[in-house]
Amino acid sequence: MTIKDLAEKTGYSVGTVSRALNGMPDVSKKARAVILRAAAESGYEPNLNAKQLKQQHSALILAIVRGARNELFGMMLVVIQSLIAQSPYRLETDYIDEEEDEVHRAVQLCREKKPLGILFLGGSSRNFQEGFENIRIPAVLLTNDARELGFSNLSSVSTDDALASQTAVERLLDLGHRDIVIIGGPRENSDTGRQRYEGCVSAFAGRGIPFHPEQQYRESRYSYREGYQAALALLDRNQPFTAVFAMADVLAVGAVRALRDRGLKVPRDVSVIGIDGLPLGDFLCPRLSTVRQEVEEMARRGVTILLDVLENHGPARHETVPFTLLPGESLAAAKP
Amino acid sequence: MTIKDLAEKTGYSVGTVSRALNGMPDVSKKARAVILRAAAESGYEPNLNAKQLKQQHSALILAIVRGARNELFGMMLVVIQSLIAQSPYRLETDYIDEEEDEVHRAVQLCREKKPLGILFLGGSSRNFQEGFENIRIPAVLLTNDARELGFSNLSSVSTDDALASQTAVERLLDLGHRDIVIIGGPRENSDTGRQRYEGCVSAFAGRGIPFHPEQQYRESRYSYREGYQAALALLDRNQPFTAVFAMADVLAVGAVRALRDRGLKVPRDVSVIGIDGLPLGDFLCPRLSTVRQEVEEMARRGVTILLDVLENHGPARHETVPFTLLPGESLAAAKP
DNA sequence: GTAAAAACTGGAATCGTTTACGGTTTTCTT
DNA sequence: AAGAAAACCGTAAACGATTCCAGTTTTTAC
Numbered sequence: 001m002t003i004k005d006l007a008e009k010t011g012y013s014v015g016t017v018s019r020a021l022n023g024m025p026d027v028s029k030k031a032r033a034v035i036l037r038a039a040a041e042s043g044y045e046p047n048l049n050a051k052q053l054k055q056q057h058s059a060l061i062l063a064i065v066r067g068a069r070n071e072l073f074g075m076m077l078v079v080i081q082s083l084i085a086q087s088p089y090r091l092e093t094d095y096i097d098e099e100e101d102e103v104h105r106a107v108q109l110c111r112e113k114k115p116l117g118i119l120f121l122g123g124s125s126r127n128f129q130e131g132f133e134n135i136r137i138p139a140v141l142l143t144n145d146a147r148e149l150g151f152s153n154l155s156s157v158s159t160d161d162a163l164a165s166q167t168a169v170e171r172l173l174d175l176g177h178r179d180i181v182i183i184g185g186p187r188e189n190s191d192t193g194r195q196r197y198e199g200c201v202s203a204f205a206g207r208g209i210p211f212h213p214e215q216q217y218r219e220s221r222y223s224y225r226e227g228y229q230a231a232l233a234l235l236d237r238n239q240p241f242t243a244v245f246a247m248a249d250v251l252a253v254g255a256v257r258a259l260r261d262r263g264l265k266v267p268r269d270v271s272v273i274g275i276d277g278l279p280l281g282d283f284l285c286p287r288l289s290t291v292r293q294e295v296e297e298m299a300r301r302g303v304t305i306l307l308d309v310l311e312n313h314g315p316a317r318h319e320t321v322p323f324t325l326l327p328g329e330s331l332a333a334a335k336p
Numbered sequence: 337m338t339i340k341d342l343a344e345k346t347g348y349s350v351g352t353v354s355r356a357l358n359g360m361p362d363v364s365k366k367a368r369a370v371i372l373r374a375a376a377e378s379g380y381e382p383n384l385n386a387k388q389l390k391q392q393h394s395a396l397i398l399a400i401v402r403g404a405r406n407e408l409f410g411m412m413l414v415v416i417q418s419l420i421a422q423s424p425y426r427l428e429t430d431y432i433d434e435e436e437d438e439v440h441r442a443v444q445l446c447r448e449k450k451p452l453g454i455l456f457l458g459g460s461s462r463n464f465q466e467g468f469e470n471i472r473i474p475a476v477l478l479t480n481d482a483r484e485l486g487f488s489n490l491s492s493v494s495t496d497d498a499l500a501s502q503t504a505v506e507r508l509l510d511l512g513h514r515d516i517v518i519i520g521g522p523r524e525n526s527d528t529g530r531q532r533y534e535g536c537v538s539a540f541a542g543r544g545i546p547f548h549p550e551q552q553y554r555e556s557r558y559s560y561r562e563g564y565q566a567a568l569a570l571l572d573r574n575q576p577f578t579a580v581f582a583m584a585d586v587l588a589v590g591a592v593r594a595l596r597d598r599g600l601k602v603p604r605d606v607s608v609i610g611i612d613g614l615p616l617g618d619f620l621c622p623r624l625s626t627v628r629q630e631v632e633e634m635a636r637r638g639v640t641i642l643l644d645v646l647e648n649h650g651p652a653r654h655e656t657v658p659f660t661l662l663p664g665e666s667l668a669a670a671k672p
Numbered sequence: 673g674t675a676a677a678a679a680c681t682g683g684a685a686t687c688g689t690t691t692a693c694g695g696t697t698t699t700c701t702t
Numbered sequence: 703a704a705g706a707a708a709a710c711c712g713t714a715a716a717c718g719a720t721t722c723c724a725g726t727t728t729t730t731a732c
Binding site for chain 1: 414
């Protein structure tokens with residue numbers, strides 16, 4: 001079923017059929033009615049590949065997701081999906097491996113698919129210099145801040161991860177904890193990871209309390225298992241601690257389990273605080289104390305910015321969404 | 337950068353450049369070298385939209401995911417993604433809303449994008465009759481069984497959900513539980529939901545133990561919160577029970593939290609068993625007892641079947657992957 | 673050394689769509 | 703009722719690729 005078939009079927013020309021289908025002028029009421037009816041009957045759908053070639057209305061927006069396993073991205077995609085569906089654009093999602101060179105892949109995807117705009121979920125902001133700047137497509141980085149990069153075509157929406165992280169640590173300090181260990185996510189390739197680490201450092205520095213990474217800090221990738229293992233490793237140092245800050249809720253879940261396995265109760269013996277605000281946290285035993293970043297709001301704003309930039313050719317924007325400290329039940333005051 | 341630019345740059349014709357780029361014969365070694373070099377230098381990538389029109393090598397495989405929030409699908413996508421990347425095909429992922437009429441949407445996507453093959457993640461097998469049979473594209477249904485539908489172009493890979501569910505209930509019965517309540521997922525639009533319910537009914541029937549759905553059964557959508565609420569509703573009946581079967585791990589997590597909120601300990605006071613085998617389960621307190629379906633294996637087999645059907649024009653196949661009862665720590669024998 | 677075969681190349685058709693451009697017909701205006 | 707304006711419609715060019723076809727050059731074979 002091509003537009004040509006439809007033209008033959010209705011007796012009109014291809015041009016007229018195309019105009020009728022796209023709501024363009026220069027087609028009589030009668031012709032439009034006949035054509036739309038025939039289209040509906042035969043279940044005609046335009047071939048997007050052909051449509052995109054004359055890309056006036058190509059209308060493709062690409063979501064590039066780095067790390068399919070992250071529940072936060074799933075939440076964001078649901079929002080993005082529904083917002084784009086209400087717009088004249090259409091969404092396509094591509095996953096790239098967490099290990100992969102995401103910039104290279106993104107550049108390739110853009111050249112291949114020629115989208116109008118891009119949403120990066122979880123892309124690190126490093127390496128963008130090489131490769132992405134000569135692609136003129138407007139993009140929005142979600143969860144990471146691209147402010148300092150200063151690309152004219154790269155916007156961003158993020159939580160102030162450093163401050164959120166600092167807030168978490170300060171909460172532990174306020175509760176009187178001094179023997180604190182930290183389980184961090186990868187810093188190598190992630191702005192979020194780096195910023196959360198920095199925030200943690202600031203918190204200690206701000207209170208004039210020493211922080212010894214080699215003693216108190218372990219880094220691992222984002223998974224329950226690695227959080228669990230990192231916590232065990234910290235326990236095995238045989239230097240007791242009274243609180244854990246896990247720089248991701250999944251890490252916190254693993255850490256809680258590790259503590260339990262060593263006979264320590266949360267929060268009676270050890271307090272635990274996470275960061276992210278996974279929906280899961282509120283249904284754990286104990287309910288996880290955490291710092292929630294508003295991912296759905298981030299997704300909403302990201303789409304708004306992208307559409308705005310596309311339609312009004314505005315400059316790149318950078319927004320920060322507020323975070324919330326969720327009390328949970330995994331925190332207790334340090335025993336004197 | 338189009339193929340035309342490349343032709344001009346190298347001095348060869350468009351046809352020759354195309355042949356060189358695609359490894360076709362009828363190109364001199366010298367020409368090929370020059371062209372490939374120029375292509376690499378200029379970072380040329382063919383425009384997929386144009387490529388697909390003469391769709392000899394369109395090579396598009398579509399993954400249609402129903403419900404972005406499901407962690408299982410994320411796990412499957414990672415596997416699918418990497419397998420397809422090693423094949424000559426390319427993958428595109430589309431999400432459709434859990435509420436949406438997925439068959440209608442799928443048919444539309446196919447007509448628009450003209451993929452060579454389709455992977456359905458979490459699509460219910462109902463409603464396929466209307467609409468999908470006149471699309472000739474080979475498809476594989478993952479997590480649901482399409483055997484009984486008997487479409488020549490629809491394969492499937494699934495767990496025997498009925499049996500898995502039956503196994504879970506029998507485990508509870510074997511432990512001596514008689515006052516059992518069940519929290520189910522939606523049956524309306526999901527084969528999995530229906531089968532798990534049936535399996536549960538069979539388990540009771542097989543042991544000659546009565547099952548009163550209106551008393552013992554609550555249905556809810558798949559989320560922590562709804563599992564929590566369903567459990568509270570069951571507790572509020574004021575008819576005590578000693579075990580819960582939640583027909584999804586997310587529901588089980590919610591249920592455990594609800595029990596705790598009412599002062600009941602798992603498994604001391606109430607045993608809980610889930611089904612799915614989320615990685616999370618093993619890091620909960622207590623570790624969740626569940627029936628694991630091997631989603632990664634399912635994804636692997638699904639891709640294998642699809643590629644095989646595509647390349648050898650074989651008939652539709654239906655496979656069942658085994659499940660495993662994971663002991664966990666949320667089960668205890670009923671007190672006499 | 674010549675004929676046949678093989679290798680190479682460019683031009684043109686094709687895919688399914690949109691859109692610019694002319695030519696008709698209809699509708700308005702006075 | 704005539705001229706202008708508006709509405710309508712078909713033809714053809716364009717988009718960026720692939721592929722067929724025919725023509726030219728080179729290689730091979732005897």
